[in-house]
Amino acid sequence: MVTSMTTTTTSSSTTTSSAGVSTANANLTPMDNASAASAAAATGLSTTGSGPSLAPMEPVSAPALHPLRRNCAGTPARDFCAWPLESFDEMDSTLAVQQMIQQSIRAHVEDVEGILRAPDTQDEGVWKYEHLRQFCMELNGLAVLLQSECVPETCTQMTATEQWIFLCAAHKTPKECPAIDYTRHTLDGAACLLNSNKYFPSRVSIKESSVAKLGSVCRRVYRIFSHAYFHHRQIFDDFEAQTCLCRRFTVFVTKYNLMSRDNLIVPMLEQDLEAGESEA
Secondary structure, eight states: OOOOOOOOOOSSOEEEOTTSOEEEOOOOOHHHHHHHHHHHHHHTEEOOSSSOEEOOOOOOOOOOOOOOOSOOTTOOGGGTTOSOOOOGGGOOSTTHHHHHHHHHHHHOTTOHHHHHOOOTTOOHHHHHHHHHHHHHHHHHHHHHHHTTTOOTTTOOSEESSTTOEEOBTTSSSOBOOOHHHHHHHHHHHHHHHHTOTTTOOOSSOOOHHHHTTHHHHHHHHHHHHHHHHHHOHHHHHHHHHHHOHHHHHHHHHHHTTOSOGGGOOSOOSHHHHHHHHHHO
16 A cells, blocks of 8 residues: 655745755844844845845045165166155164164265264264265275276285285285285175174174274274275276265264274375375
């Protein structure tokens, strides 16, 4: 005897897909409606009506953005560092002093006195330290130019005038070096000292014992200027015309008594230039 069976279909019917997965067509429960409303509010959509639609959003003011102070990839050389000037008080970085010095150089490279004028609240030791770092960085440009003609075959010693022959301190025992090797060794040694965590662990405050080491660095790097001036004058003049680096360095070491006037053999100060013209 076969008993017939009937299937009662409710309003919440279920269909089966070809993959065997059932999909419910039931209406959302009250809890689901609350969740949907919350999600719609987060995404800015409205669930009223036949379908989702964009809900009006209140305008939000974008925060003020500081200009990006970076030369991005592909920036032409003529547009390098073309961001607006910034006052020292607005520079909140630990590298604010370096930033201030470089900004002053880019703005008016001929204004040596203005570049060397420290802000009223600036620590003098940090100011001298950061300027010497900047001098060494810029001197690398002169060293690159010297490589074209200052070769070991012609400049076998680091000399200035006939009275000055310098020994290289980069060796265990100071000895003579070709001028271009002396230049490289001196700049490498200065970079190692100025980046030493032992003597200069901070860019904000510097111990007086560490500041005392700046004078010896100044004497060594100055010899690069003197050799270029007396033996590669055209290269020196072209580089000086663009950077005013030797004149700035001379004023710097004179202002802070970091070198004896007897060792400043390249005539850069006004009185030195006048004396040279009178002797001629």
